[in-house]
Amino acid sequence: MHEMSVAIGIMKVLAAKLKEEAPCKLISAELAVGELSGIDRDSLRFALDTLLDEAGYKDVQMRFEQVPAAFKCNNCGWGGRLKNYALVCPGCKGIDLDIISGQDVYLERIEVE
Numbered sequence: 001m002h003e004m005s006v007a008i009g010i011m012k013v014l015a016a017k018l019k020e021e022a023p024c025k026l027i028s029a030e031l032a033v034g035e036l037s038g039i040d041r042d043s044l045r046f047a048l049d050t051l052l053d054e055a056g057y058k059d060v061q062m063r064f065e066q067v068p069a070a071f072k073c074n075n076c077g078w079g080g081r082l083k084n085y086a087l088v089c090p091g092c093k094g095i096d097l098d099i100i101s102g103q104d105v106y107l108e109r110i111e112v113e
C-alpha cells in the first residue's frame with residue numbers, strides 16, 4: 001500500500017520535529033496533500049492513525065489540506081492551474097509544461113503543548 005510508505009515518511013518528519021520541540025505533547029498535525037499525489041486520504045489517515053497509535057500518540061488530530069495542482073509553461077512562461085489535465089498550455093497551446101505544485105504530500109505544521 002503506497003499510503004503506508006507515505007505515512008512512514010511523514011512519521012519520520014514528525015518524530016524529528018517533536019524532538020526539536022521536546023518535551024511536548026502532540027495535539028494536531030496538518031498535512032498538505034497534493035491534488036496530483038494520487039493519495040487516497042482515507043487510506044493515508046488510517047495508516048497514520050495506526051502508526052501514531054503504535055508510537056504512543058493518542059488523540060492526535062490529523063488535518064488534511066488539499067494543495068491544488070499548478071503548472072508552468074516552459075515555452076511562454078504561463079503559470080497557473082489547468083481546468084483539466086490535458087496538459088496543454090492555455091497561453092501558447094504548447095505542451096512543454098512542468099508541474100510546480102500539487103504532486104507531494106508533506107507535513108505542513110504541527111501543534112504541540
Ligand SMILES: [Zn+2]
Pocket residue numbers: 073074075076077078089090091092093094
Ligand atoms: Zn505556453
